[in-house]
Amino acid sequence: MEPKTPEFGRFAEPSLLILVSLSDGPKHGYAIMQDVESGTGRPMGAGTLYAALVRLEEQGLVEPLTPIDRRRPYRLTAIGASNLAEQLRGLSEFAQQGLRQLGENQP
Amino acid sequence: MRSLLIRLYPARWRARYGDEFEAILEERPLGPFDVADILLGALDAQLRLRGQRASSEHERGFRMTLRIGGFAAILGASLIVIVIALTGGHTEGSENANTIALLVALAALLVALTGMSAFQARTNPWLVWTAFAVTAVGTVVIFIAGVSDLAGAGPRDWRDGPLPIGVVTAALGSAAFGIATFRASVLSRKGALSLVIGPAVGFIGAIAVGQDLWALGMSLVLVGIVSFLAGWFTLGVAAIRLDRTSALKPA
Numbered sequence: 001m002e003p004k005t006p007e008f009g010r011f012a013e014p015s016l017l018i019l020v021s022l023s024d025g026p027k028h029g030y031a032i033m034q035d036v037e038s039g040t041g042r043p044m045g046a047g048t049l050y051a052a053l054v055r056l057e058e059q060g061l062v063e064p065l066t067p068i069d070r071r072r073p074y075r076l077t078a079i080g081a082s083n084l085a086e087q088l089r090g091l092s093e094f095a096q097q098g099l100r101q102l103g104e105n106q107p
Numbered sequence: 108m109r110s111l112l113i114r115l116y117p118a119r120w121r122a123r124y125g126d127e128f129e130a131i132l133e134e135r136p137l138g139p140f141d142v143a144d145i146l147l148g149a150l151d152a153q154l155r156l157r158g159q160r161a162s163s164e165h166e167r168g169f170r171m172t173l174r175i176g177g178f179a180a181i182l183g184a185s186l187i188v189i190v191i192a193l194t195g196g197h198t199e200g201s202e203n204a205n206t207i208a209l210l211v212a213l214a215a216l217l218v219a220l221t222g223m224s225a226f227q228a229r230t231n232p233w234l235v236w237t238a239f240a241v242t243a244v245g246t247v248v249i250f251i252a253g254v255s256d257l258a259g260a261g262p263r264d265w266r267d268g269p270l271p272i273g274v275v276t277a278a279l280g281s282a283a284f285g286i287a288t289f290r291a292s293v294l295s296r297k298g299a300l301s302l303v304i305g306p307a308v309g310f311i312g313a314i315a316v317g318q319d320l321w322a323l324g325m326s327l328v329l330v331g332i333v334s335f336l337a338g339w340f341t342l343g344v345a346a347i348r349l350d351r352t353s354a355l356k357p358a
Contacts, residue, residue: 014170029127030134042350043225045141046131047148048170050124054152070130 026075115149138228176222180343183215238283245277278306298341305335
């Protein structure tokens with residue numbers, strides 16, 4: 001059976017974070033790193049960023065734009081936006097299910 | 108250093124991403140965390156490029172995380188506790204095992220320092236690199252002490268050999284990392300402070316022992332060791348917690 005979302009291996013989470021960061025418009029690599037770090041409180045190294053970015057680009061989920069002073073912005077593609085929405089819906093459903101179960105089990 | 112790191116990536120990768128990647132590396136100071144992450148990224152790119160030719164089904168990569176640093180800190184501190192608990196501080200008759208355990212512990216603390224240094228290196232890169240270098244020197248000195256012991260060329264009394272120098276050097280490196288962590292206000296400031304106070308108190312204790320104040324000196328050494336280990340434990344736990352709880356938190 002084909003997986004619903006592309007396989008990113010251990011970079012699944014950084015990939016999701018990058019997609020979320022790009023959801024409000026194109027950003028270059030350093031801006032993505034800053035965005036992810038301020039959003040999660042965790043560091044993201046350049047090696048991790050580009051390992052995930054390369055995979056996202058190969059999967060057609062993000063696309064590169066023309067570089068500005070060596071900084072190349074990336075933006076979400078239509079497939080990327082759809083994939084992100086699907087992943088977030090899945091997470092939301094999972095969270096809601098967990099909260100429901102927690103509510104049922106609470107005294 | 109930046110160009111050297113970029114050269115570790117495959118030529119085809121560099122041709123496509125090299126310029127923009129270099130531009131990112133120029134944006135902020137590189138610390139041990141960043142260098143480790145880039146090394147792992149380069150390894151991933153090399154393996155992936157080869158893997159693509161065979162099979163692209165299972166993409167596995169490597170990345171440096173706070174969690175790795177946290178677990179390494181706990182492992183390193185635990186090993187030191189085990190060595191102290193098993194020997195009661197006396198190394199006679201089991202020098203090799205102790206030295207090897209200490210070496211593994213310090214190697215783990217080096218990994219810990221690398222994994223937990225991302226934010227500190229942004230504000231105090233020199234201090235973080237100094238902490239890393241000094242701890243690394245301590246580890247190498249202990250390695251030399253261990254090899255000498257294994258070869259039967261070590262001193263009769265371990266206190267006459269390079270082992271104490273290695274331990275003191277590694278403790279100083281940890282203290283420098285504690286200062287950087289405290290100044291950057293990341294992970295746990297209590298843990299960072301504990302990491303700074305430990306070696307300082309231990310050093311005062313060692314001086315007291317040298318002045319024939321045995322009971323006072325050994326008490327201070329013990330307090331110093333406990334504080335040092337508690338510092339690494341606390342920072343390790345803080346790093347793992349941060350790595351687990353902060354993912355995808357609402358902005």
